[in-house]
Amino acid sequence: MNVNWGVMIPILTKAVGETFQMIGIALVFTIVFGLLVGVLLVSTDEGGVNEAPFGSRRLGAIIHAVLGFIVNIGRSLPFIILMVVLIPFTRLIIGTFIGPTAAAVPLTIAAIPFFARLVEIALREVDTGLVEAARSMGAKRGTIIWKVLLAEARPSIVLALSTSVISLLNYSAIAGTIGAGGIGDIAIRYGYQRYDNSYLFTTIIILIVIVQVVQLVASAVARKLSHR
Amino acid sequence: MITITDLHKSYPPRNARGTTVEALKGTDLTVADGEIFGVVGQSGAGKSTLLRCVNLLERPTSGSITVAGQDLTTLGEAELRVARHGIGMVFQHFNLLSSRTVAENVEFGLEITGVDRAARRARSAEVLDLVGLGDRASAYPSQLSGGQKQRVGIARALAGNPKVLLSDEATSSLDPETTDSILQLLKELNRTLGVTIMLITHEMEVVKRICTSAALIEGGRIVESGNVIDLLNTPQSKIAHALFPLGESRGEPGNTVIEIMYAGHLADEPIVGRMSREFGIDVNILGAAVEVVSDHRVGRMRLELPGSVESNAVPIARLKDSGLYVEVLEGAL
Ligand SMILES: Nc1ncnc2c1ncn2[C@@H]1O[C@H](COP(=O)(O)OP(=O)(O)OP(=O)(O)O)[C@@H](O)[C@H]1O
Ligand SMILES: [Mg+2]
Numbered sequence: 001m002n003v004n005w006g007v008m009i010p011i012l013t014k015a016v017g018e019t020f021q022m023i024g025i026a027l028v029f030t031i032v033f034g035l036l037v038g039v040l041l042v043s044t045d046e047g048g049v050n051e052a053p054f055g056s057r058r059l060g061a062i063i064h065a066v067l068g069f070i071v072n073i074g075r076s077l078p079f080i081i082l083m084v085v086l087i088p089f090t091r092l093i094i095g096t097f098i099g100p101t102a103a104a105v106p107l108t109i110a111a112i113p114f115f116a117r118l119v120e121i122a123l124r125e126v127d128t129g130l131v132e133a134a135r136s137m138g139a140k141r142g143t144i145i146w147k148v149l150l151a152e153a154r155p156s157i158v159l160a161l162s163t164s165v166i167s168l169l170n171y172s173a174i175a176g177t178i179g180a181g182g183i184g185d186i187a188i189r190y191g192y193q194r195y196d197n198s199y200l201f202t203t204i205i206i207l208i209v210i211v212q213v214v215q216l217v218a219s220a221v222a223r224k225l226s227h228r
Numbered sequence: 229m230i231t232i233t234d235l236h237k238s239y240p241p242r243n244a245r246g247t248t249v250e251a252l253k254g255t256d257l258t259v260a261d262g263e264i265f266g267v268v269g270q271s272g273a274g275k276s277t278l279l280r281c282v283n284l285l286e287r288p289t290s291g292s293i294t295v296a297g298q299d300l301t302t303l304g305e306a307e308l309r310v311a312r313h314g315i316g317m318v319f320q321h322f323n324l325l326s327s328r329t330v331a332e333n334v335e336f337g338l339e340i341t342g343v344d345r346a347a348r349r350a351r352s353a354e355v356l357d358l359v360g361l362g363d364r365a366s367a368y369p370s371q372l373s374g375g376q377k378q379r380v381g382i383a384r385a386l387a388g389n390p391k392v393l394l395s396d397e398a399t400s401s402l403d404p405e406t407t408d409s410i411l412q413l414l415k416e417l418n419r420t421l422g423v424t425i426m427l428i429t430h431e432m433e434v435v436k437r438i439c440t441s442a443a444l445i446e447g448g449r450i451v452e453s454g455n456v457i458d459l460l461n462t463p464q465s466k467i468a469h470a471l472f473p474l475g476e477s478r479g480e481p482g483n484t485v486i487e488i489m490y491a492g493h494l495a496d497e498p499i500v501g502r503m504s505r506e507f508g509i510d511v512n513i514l515g516a517a518v519e520v521v522s523d524h525r526v527g528r529m530r531l532e533l534p535g536s537v538e539s540n541a542v543p544i545a546r547l548k549d550s551g552l553y554v555e556v557l558e559g560a561l
Contacts, residue, residue, distance in 0.1 A: 133323035136283055137337040137388075138312035147336070151327045227368035228326045 003198045011186060012202060019182035022100040022175065023168045026107035030164060033112045035157075038119025039145055041067055049131065049141045074113030079171045082110055083178065103172065103180030111168050118160035122153040155226040162218030166211050173207070183207060229392060229424040230259035230282060235291035237277055237448075251277040252288070253448040259441070264418050264425045266439035268432065268467065274448040275428040279396050282426065283315045284308055296391050313341055316385030316423075320397040322377040324369040324384075330356065331365040334383045341388060355383040359413060375406035382413065386423070393417075395427040399434060411437045432470045436521050442467050456522050460489055461553045472528040474515030479532035484540045485514065486533065489553040491526045499552070500531070507543045510534055530557075 043050035044064040051060045077085070083106040090097045090105040126149050134148045150157070176184025183203050191200030237252040251274045259265040269275050280286040282293060284300050293300045300311055324333050334352040343351070356362050359379040369377055378398060385393055395414070399407040415438045418425050429435065435442050435456065443453035444467050452459065452467055459465045460472070468489075479485045490499070500511050512532040519526060533540045537556055547554050 127321075127323070129319060129321055129323040130325060132285060133317070133319060133384075134336070134340075135285055136312060136315070136317040136394075137340055137384075138309035139340050140309065143340060147339075148325065152325060154327060225327070228370050 008199065008202065011190075012183075012206065015181065015183045015186045015203075016206060018100040018180070019169070019172050019176075019184075022103045022107055022172050022180060022182060023165065025101065025104035026111055026168055027165065029104075029108040030111040030115050030168075031161070033108075034115030034164070035119055035150075037067060037071065037112060037116035038123060039149070040064075041071070041116065041120045042123040042149070043141075043145060047128075049144050071113040071116055074109065075117070077110075079106070079110050079174050080177075082106055083175060098179040100181050103175040103182070107168055107171050107175060110171055111164055114167055115160060115164040118163060119153075119157060122156035122160055123149050125156060126152045155222040155228075158218050158222045158225060162214050165214050165218075169207065169210060169214075229261045229263070229296060230257070230265075230426060231292075231294040232257040232278075232282070233292045233294075235278070235281060235293065236289045237274075237281060237286060238289050251448055252281070252291075255291070255445070255448065255450050257443055257450055257453060259424060259426050262418070262422055262424055263440050264415065264427070264438050266435040266442040267426070267428050267445055268430065268435060268442060268470070269445035271430065273445045275430075275445055276396055277448075278445065279394055279426065279428050282392075282394055283312050283317060313337070313388050314390050314392065316388070316390035316393045318378070318381050318385050318393065318395040318398045320400050322369070322374075322381045324377055324380055326369055329366050329368055330361065330372070330380050333369065333380055334387050337384060337388045351387055352383070355386050356380075358386070358417070359383045373406075374402050375409060378402065378406075378410050379413065382410075382417070386417065386421070391424060393423050393425045395425065397428055397430070400430070407434075408437075414438060435467070436471055436519060438522070440522050457491065457524060457526070460491075460521065460526055460528065464555075468528070471521065472517040472519065472526075474517065474528065474530045479512065479514060482536065484533045484535065484537045484544075485530065485557040486540075486544060486547075487528065487530045487555045487557060488547060489526070489528050489555075490551075491524050499529075499547070499550075503543055503547065506546070509540075509543065 040050070040063065042048055044053065044060045044067070045051065046061075048060075051057060053059050053063065086106045086109060087097045090102050094102045094105060096102050130148050130152060131144055134144045139148070172180065172182050173184025173187065176182045176186070177188050183206060187200055187203040190196045191203065233256055235252050235255040236250070239249040239251060241248055255274070255278060257278075267275050267278060277286060281288050282295065284293070288301065291301070295311070295315060298311060300308060303311060325336065328336070331349070331352045334355060335348040338348045338351060353362065353365065356365055359382055361376060361379050361383065364372065364376065369380065372380065381398070398414075399410050402410060411434060414425060414427075417423055427434070427439070439456055441453070441455050442459065443450050445451070452465060456467075460468045462468060474487075488499070500513060503509070504511050514530040514532050516529040517527065533543065544554060544556065
């Protein structure tokens with residue numbers, strides 16, 4: 001295999017930068033909205049701290065059902081289809097659907113429901129006795145959510161986050177095939193269309209390294225946060 | 229301190245085929261200031277439901293709950309939260325936050341009431357000393373034994389200076405020795421801080437060790453309630469019988485069966501021997517127990533005297549005269 005590193009390194013560096021850019025932007029929104037949706041899914045459920053917002057159990061049940069439905073829709077569309085469907089929306093808010101910033105839009109939309117479900121699972125694992133103890137001390141709903149549910153679920157949420165980052169990496173490669181740039185784009189354009197295996201293998205190695213690092217860091221942080 | 233009046237609580241059916249569970253069916257209960265009040269009853273009798281109603285973790289279907297002069301059932305959510313600051317709660321499974329250190333757990337309630345950081349630190353150090361865990365403030369709950377965890381739970385419940393402490397089976401996940409030390413601690417705190425304690429237990433031993441009063445709950449109703457010593461003076465009392473199981477022996481038909489209860493110095497006297505000698509009758513002991521109940525030495529005995537009740541009138545009167553509590557059990561027994 002004849003590798004021209006001088007040409008390849010700048011191409012790959014740019015691609016990695018693009019991948020990080022789209023994942024980074026998507027991640028910020030995913031964390032904010034995923035946590036929000038996850039908390040709402042758990043708290044509006046029967047027995048949750050917000051099961052009756054404004055005193056109405058019915059309203060809680062409706063919010064819960066509607067959110068669950070939307071999340072399931074988000075989870076049922078294959079990413080490539082989601083991306084195509086979202087092209088008009090992406091154009092509307094970014095002005096184009098080409099490039100890493102534009103790709104962050106469908107990435108975010110795909111990752112929010114995924115991360116929200118993982119957050120939901122993490123929050124459900126918190127012992128209901130802890131919520132009861134907080135209630136017995138006169139804690140407000142917000143305090144229970146912040147200081148009991150989210151605080152206790154922190155290690156699981158960190159692990160959920162790493163799983164989401166890895167999914168985003170996966171999606172970003174798909175996004176690369178329709179104009180997002182990034183590592184996926186390089187793998188397809190050089191590796192697939194030009195039969196240049198050196199690009200294909202290098203991108204694979206880069207992806208493997210990123211996934212390993214993300215997982216290692218997340219596991220270490222989760223272990224540090226967990227005092228169980 | 230706690231007055232519960234005609235309390236009803238029913239849980240709605242879980243699904244279309246389920247039935248409504250009536251956990252409490254008109255419960256009345258009064259816990260006086262400074263008491264250690266034990267509620268006993270079989271599994272499913274409604275003990276936990278009753279206790280959870282006291283701080284309205286469970287909203288009763290009807291009835292009223294007054295704690296420290298305030299009817300909690302009339303309070304709105306915000307007022308109720310404030311009222312809860314005056315009611316500490318201790319749990320069977322401790323319910324400590326694993327993400328917080330011991331001190332941070334104890335400070336949680338103070339954080340909720342908006343006490344500033346320095347004051348919280350000082351108060352948590354104080355209550356941790358009180359429960360004997362002053363040196364473990366920066367440990368995490370997972371690094372503690374069950375008994376230590378419960379001490380943290382107690383410290384947390386006491387941090388806000390509550391007037392009332394509620395405890396649902398606080399010692400049920402602990403071994404007998406640890407149970408002992410936790411009961412001692414509760415008794416000590418009751419004595420030194422004057423905190424009123426209402427506890428739920430399925431172990432009569434707990435009642436025997438620390439309770440000044442007790443109530444028996446059956447099928448969502450209080451069937452018996454009162455001062456422990458008074459209950460012991462009531463031979464038909466189910467609580468007394470559970471505290472002092474005398475067995476089921478009934479004696480021969482035609483004979484008289486009596487039960488006697490004695491406390492204090494009388495517990496040291498040779499009652500049976502003296503009676504046999506004085507009246508020349510063969511007294512048969514069907515059952516007997518002597519124990520320490522709420523710091524009193526108390527004995528209970530079931531005796532069989534030959535012949536009918538009438539023929540034993542004199543010895544029975546003599547027993548009563550000597551200060552013993554005597555109950556003639558009917559023939560049907
Ligand atoms: N959240 C609930 N929903 C439906 N039914 C309930 C609920 N909590 C309790 N019950 C029912 O109410 C009754 C009383 O329950 P409770 O937990 O008060 O009993 P308990 O005396 O504490 O029993 P144990 O000694 O086993 O703890 C039981 O029949 C129980 O099944
Ligand atoms: Mg119970």
